[in-house]
Amino acid sequence: MAEPRSHLIYAYREDEARRILSSAMDGRILSVYFIGSTETSTIPGVSVAGATPELTLYTPAVDVEYLFYGKPLTINQIPVTPEGIPTPALITRAAIKSSNIPFIVVDTGSYMKPRIPHVTLPSKMVGGRIDLGEALPYDVARSLFEEGRALARVFTPLTELMILGESIPGGTTTALGILVGLGYDAWGMVSSASPSNPHVLKEKIVKEGLERMGGPSVDPFEAVARLGDPVHVSMAGFLAGALEGDASIILGGGTQMAAVLAIVKHIGISLRGRVMIGTTRWLIEDDSSDLTGLVEMIQPDVPVVAYDIDFSKSPYEGLRYYERGYVKEGVGAGGTSIAAATIKGLTHERLLNAIYEEYERLRGDGIEVDEEDRG
């Protein structure tokens, strides 16, 4: 194995993480990005993964259109926060393009169909507001798991490493729902794309759903159907299918990955020492959430690695905002960067330059922070 890069932070179970990354050396990589929507993201204050609550419904499709073609198609701007901070897909695209990692998108229930070649799960469905009603019919939750599992079986024989990422605004709230719905005391532990993590609002939403559900369940499909969304259960199914083969898996994301781990745990699937979480420095340094705490609670053998990215010296204000707690992670940004660095040998300097080039290319597309917000 190549000497570990200085730009990785081994946040939890370093030896295990090194072993998993080492096992994929010289292997073939595929990134798989799962997109879906939950109407929960339209509740004002829940998600900043879109310029307005309504635009969060467009974010998943536009994120992956941008990843695929380098420009959005469904609307004419890449996803931004209300302040204009650009989507982490910017980092993902820079990592993918600079290291030639092939990727495919899986639509589990995106409000808009992405205008790129992509995989459709036949049971795909936009998730409902979990405070007002069910997220998904129980059968749909179960089918998405099975369809994700069947899909993974196609790719497992072709790869040594798969990176699983997601784009679902409101996803930390539904991840909290899944965790609490399975009986975990995860209150206050999930992350947010906002520097002011709206824990109180998230907890109010999840508690309303939990009350209607009549308390936690041991059945992960019940927890997903009542308090979840289409993405996490589909990723869990894909993970289950991938574990039938020999590939290693990086769950590319933050605290939402704990929900994926909880689903497979409650189905009784062994991770066989081949699964790690790959995320960003912003996520593990976030004081408002606790990824490693969640992992210790749910699947304590799973390592957590972060890519040590820092935009404080970026020439672009929109990126410097990441250092103030905006965005943090998403669209597999951290996990993809880790794979690009370790398996493909992408240097930190080249990755940073590629991110800056992407940003530069997109200027004028409205991703600059508004003047009045400049600090």
Next chain:
Amino acid sequence: MAEPRSHLIYAYREDEARRILSSAMDGRILSVYFIGSTETSTIPGVSVAGATPELTLYTPAVDVEYLFYGKPLTINQIPVTPEGIPTPALITRAAIKSSNIPFIVVDTGSYMKPRIPHVTLPSKMVGGRIDLGEALPYDVARSLFEEGRALARVFTPLTELMILGESIPGGTTTALGILVGLGYDAWGMVSSASPSNPHVLKEKIVKEGLERMGGPSVDPFEAVARLGDPVHVSMAGFLAGALEGDASIILGGGTQMAAVLAIVKHIGISLRGRVMIGTTRWLIEDDSSDLTGLVEMIQPDVPVVAYDIDFSKSPYEGLRYYERGYVKEGVGAGGTSIAAATIKGLTHERLLNAIYEEYERLRGDGIEVDEEDRG
């Protein structure tokens, strides 16, 4: 390279074919099945790839549902001819299952969405009747090509060999349309799933379209838009994308593959000695069509290999009908069998047994030939 199996028939350019198959030895394989519909198949007499002309619209989705799950979902019967002869997907499934070849389905414009995880091309569209109007808008033909090409770039780094198959009832008629639309004298050369190849009807349909078009074009997208369908142009795009990498490609099909070769030729894409046609004995022994003649006319360097399959000793009458000229090829049956035999070492006996087991399992699902047709 392993000793060539006795159950391959090297029909054209044997040395080239052996070299291509040899280059993929010990490599990773992916099968890609393209589905789509053309309303041309609903013209009575054009297609027997369905129990009735209307049911031909369901055949592509049901073929791949059966491939994926071993049973149809959209309707409760696998595709059959009006006489009850089962789809060649039976052979494809037996070959895939017995040799663990992973596969994925690409919807280019199926009348019904298949109820399996599958790739959607965003420009997918059911083709129009080519005798009455255009097949596709010109921009759609062009976009399907580009989307197929972009999709191939995902899989090329992961594989040494890709098998491309198709399911599109009416596909030999639209293949004739594409060939004639590009100026080839292909009249009377395309195959049919019927023992009585309806050349007169096909030619009448294509001539009506050709007349409206004002004669042949050198632009393959024009030929596809006027006289084609969504499948062949998408396959051509995928082939073009695959040729950007290092994988070899088996075009799994009969005379329709000539249309795919014609499209890439007219776009100016070099096949780089890495493309062969893989088909069935029934197809190359068919007196009513001329696959190698078409290849000599269009891309004379492309080898043609057939899998030497024979159902005359089958215990099942529905399969023995294949020996009377029914069905012949489809859903990549021949090409998939060739890859399974050469690359995966699947013996002929095991393939035959797997086909019989599939047939046995499906009995009672209505695939038996009607009593009055038994000869």
